[in-house]
Amino acid sequence: MQDFDADLLSALLTVQHRASQREWPFFLIGAGLPNLPAILAENRSYAERQFLYSTVGPLDRDAAADALRIPVRQHGGDFTDDALEVLVTASGGYPYFLQEYGKATWNLAPEAPFQTEDAELAVEVGRRHLDEGFFPSRWNRATDRERRYLTAIAATGEDAPRSGKVAELMGVTTSGVSDVRESAIKKGLIWAPEHGRIAFTVPGMADFIRRQPTA
DSSP states (O other): OTTSOHHHHHHHHHHHHHHHHHTOSOOOOOOOOTTHHHHHHHHOTTHHHHOOOOOOOOOOHHHHHHHHHHHHHHTTOOBOHHHHHHHHHHHTTOHHHHHHHHHHHHHHOSSSSBOHHHHHHHHHHHHHHIIIIIHHHHHTTSOHHHHHHHHHHHHHTOSSOBHHHHHHHHTSOTGGGHHHHHHHHHTTSEEOSSTTBOEESSTTHHHHHHTSTTO
């Protein structure tokens, strides 16, 4: 929903507000990146009181393992414990990454149960696919200044560094990059998990940036 046209988003929020007032059987259910609540509130000041927000984060290790193991067993395959550990760790619990690595394992492994070397090769192949499509789709949306800011975030080596530390790595003050920080947030590239800190909206983005020749 964070990518909706502002007029469309405004119309939806207005209708939902009116429906709530008049007890109409109308409900707006949507999904978005972590910056969505701020975008809704910016569009309509009452939006923050209008919705219930549920955070959908990465799967825990057991759930991530089940997401791979259960469907594979249903089709006659299986993983060794070590192979499963490789895939779960590489995915960070992110469902789309589990899908990519699981698909690669199924296509590459010569026989079941899938071994550690099968999982390691699948991670390599899956990561190459992500580097060709998933991550570049975000990187290419960024301006040159935004890319420098994203590169500085990646350079900290932290999941959620302080904004001041990122600015320091760029050789500027925090206020000097506040505009680029906000523009990157609006594009859904980064978000603020708490006051004064910044983080990428998808896992693995920092590693992708560090792999870039110009990063």
